[in-house]
């Protein structure tokens with residue numbers, strides 16, 4: 100990152116700078132018509148069930164990605180900052196989430212064992228798999244990790260705001276990602292990502308490596324947002 104960008108980032112962190120820069124796609128991912136339909140109570144239940152089955156498959160893949168991020172945190176930082184605890188806490192949450200998906204699927208009559216990943220889901224999972232490689236920098240991986248969690252947090256918290264018409268039977272789903280604890284967790288991930296991005300930016304100024312890492316983190320962040328939009332689109336489609 101150049102001097103000016105860094106100066107600006109100093110005010111709210113690198114991530115907020117990027118979110119301002121890529122605002123349209125960020126809004127696209129966090130205020131998608133699928134989410135707006137939950138929020139105004141017009142959601143189509145076949146879409147919801149489709150999302151549920153597909154997201155279960157995604158989350159199982161995401162667990163493996165989370166494990167790869169944990170390994171990177173353990174390897175690359177001295178962990179005096181406690182990064183591994185934050186990630187481990189996230190993984191514990193994913194463990195609960197998988198149990199919750201099974202319970203929810205049986206409630207809605209979705210047969211998880213018969214659910215096949217749709218195209219957008221396959222593409223997103225392949226993207227995650229590419230980021231599990233040891234070659235991928237911890238800074239890039241944690242930025243991606245934060246973005247994936249943050250999109251759901253922002254999206255579902257939006258459905259829980261006052262004066263929304265989120266159907267009572269979907270409140271619990273929205274609570275899962277929209278609750279304050281999940282918000283805190285996302286904030287912790289964001290702080291870790293910002294710290295590492297800041298460091299990459301300092302390394303760049305000192306003439307050390309860093310430029311590649313920053314560029315790649317920004318590119319992959321945008322890709323996450325694009326994949327999230329596609330994932331919502333897939334869920335909304337009745338095919």
Ligand SMILES: Cc1ncc(CO)c(N)n1
Pocket residue numbers: 154157158247248249250251327330
């Ligand atoms: C597609 C998708 N993105 C993000 C999350 C959550 O964090 C999820 N469960 N599924």
